Amino acid sequence: MRDNVPMRESPFLAPHLRGLGTTIFSEMNQLALEHDAVNLGQGAPGFDGPEFVKEAAVAALRAGHNQYRRSGGEPVLVEAIAEHQRRFYGLDYDPMDEVTIYAGATEAIFASLQALCGPGDEVVLFEPFYDSYLASVAMAGATPRAVTLRSPEFAFDPAELDAVINERTRLVLLNTPHNPSGKVFTRDELEAVAEICRRRDLIAVSDEVYEHLVYDGTHLPLACLPGMRKRTVTISSTGKTFSLTGWKIGLTCAPPALTSALRTAHQFISFCQPGPLQLAMATALAAPDDYYEGLAEQYRALRDRLLSGLEQAGFAVMAPASGYFVLADFRPLGSDDDVAFCHRMVEEARVAAIPPTSFYIHKEHGRQLVRFAFCKPASVIDAAVERLIRWTAR
Ligand code: PMP
Numbered sequence: 144m145r146d147n148v149p150m151r152e153s154p155f156l157a158p159h160l161r162g163l164g165t166t167i168f169s170e171m172n173q174l175a176l177e178h179d180a181v182n183l184g185q186g187a188p189g190f191d192g193p194e195f196v197k198e199a200a201v202a203a204l205r206a207g208h209n210q211y212r213r214s215g216g217e218p219v220l221v222e223a224i225a226e227h228q229r230r231f232y233g234l235d236y237d238p239m240d241e242v243t244i245y246a247g248a249t250e251a252i253f254a255s256l257q258a259l260c261g262p263g264d265e266v267v268l269f270e271p272f273y274d275s276y277l278a279s280v281a282m283a284g285a286t287p288r289a290v291t292l293r294s295p296e297f298a299f300d301p302a303e304l305d306a307v308i309n310e311r312t313r314l315v316l317l318n319t320p321h322n323p324s325g326k327v328f329t330r331d332e333l334e335a336v337a338e339i340c341r342r343r344d345l346i347a348v349s350d351e352v353y354e355h356l357v358y359d360g361t362h363l364p365l366a367c368l369p370g371m372r373k374r375t376v377t378i379s380s381t382g383k384t385f386s387l388t389g390w391k392i393g394l395t396c397a398p399p400a401l402t403s404a405l406r407t408a409h410q411f412i413s414f415c416q417p418g419p420l421q422l423a424m425a426t427a428l429a430a431p432d433d434y435y436e437g438l439a440e441q442y443r444a445l446r447d448r449l450l451s452g453l454e455q456a457g458f459a460v461m462a463p464a465s466g467y468f469v470l471a472d473f474r475p476l477g478s479d480d481d482v483a484f485c486h487r488m489v490e491e492a493r494v495a496a497i498p499p500t501s502f503y504i505h506k507e508h509g510r511q512l513v514r515f516a517f518c519k520p521a522s523v524i525d526a527a528v529e530r531l532i533r534w535t536a537r
């Protein structure tokens with residue numbers, strides 16, 4: 144299937160969207176198609192979601208539920224999410240007033256920024272970041288300020304965070320577990336963010352879509368830190384947890400005053416999501432612990448498979464603690480420009496990956512890295528590794 148073809152910027156594009164270009168995921172998908180490459184670019188699972196969730200969707204679809212739905216989300220789904228937050232984190236949210244459903248975490252991020260900031264406001268992000276953050280900040284008319292998570296540890300300096308904050312700062316946008324590094328923010332790191340939010344009276348938007356894909360360490364929601372529940376919008380995506388990314392069922396948990404602001408934006412962005420898919424996700428979230436543990440185990444094995452293959456091919460890698468991406472340093476292979484490297488790799492090795500400078504404002508920090516996705520069947524990872532080993536051995 145042809146993806147959004149990268150094209151020159153349209154003369155019709157409004158000024159505040161200029162420079163956003165074509166998302167790197169579509170660009171690399173298109174190149175993968177053109178070169179018949181094994182595609183380890185976009186974080187799209189290479190397998191289907193669980194049968195019991197699909198069956199629940201089919202049953203819900205046959206039973207009706209096909210007209211416009213409640214804008215905040217199906218009651219059974221928001222209740223299931225409130226129960227999930229209690230079960231895994233001991234957090235109490237009122238389903239009807241504090242939980243909202245969106246067209247994926249992408250809409251949740253967009254709606255949060257539309258609702259909470261505007262021209263003149265500054266938004267603090269940690270780079271590298273999921274690429275929609277910058278676009279969402281731009282569409283809200285706000286200004287991004289980036290704090291760099293520096294490879295290979297992807298740690299940050301709280302003094303640097305403090306230094307970018309000023310009287311125009313409106314919110315801090317965090318992502319833990321983190322795409323693309325796989326970093327799971329520690330309690331101390333989260334406390335450093337929380338301390339600044341409390342002291343400077345900032346809202347936190349915490350994107351936690353990889354909450355159940357953790358291999359080392361423990362995911363701690365930012366809202367669990369003292370004084371943070373009342374100022375935090377927590378975002379997640381059932382697409383990641385149930386390997387059904389195309390269903391685009393995302394969510395926020397936030398106190399009523401923040402939720403009310405988010406819903407003002409959400410009602411005019413998508414209004415509501417498909418009823419049958421929401422009902423199926425309510426069934427999904429109630430899965431026993433075995434499901435959640437099995438998911439992480441499955442991804443851990445795929446991660447290790449890809450890591451050892453990339454090492455054999457000559458990349459310098461560090462095991463990501465979470466998520467479904469490996470960031471590899473390709474300098475041992477004699478190159479130092481991620482975009483050029485990824486283009487050469489897709490053309491010559493016929494393996495597609497993502498050049499991560501798209502995830503940075505200060506691009507010099509990502510130029511030596513390439514992001515590979517391991518949310519793929521073992522056979523696909525093996526095929527990519529085989530091609531890479533042959534290519535780098537030339
Ligand atoms: N946040 C992060 C960090 C992501 O990596 C992604 C997608 N991979 C999203 C949000 C978007 O999630 P969704 O597909 O539910 O829109």
Ligand code: GLN
Pocket residue numbers: 168169184185186187273322
């Ligand atoms: N978040 C996914 C990734 O990082 C991509 C989602 C998208 O293509 N919009 O690969």
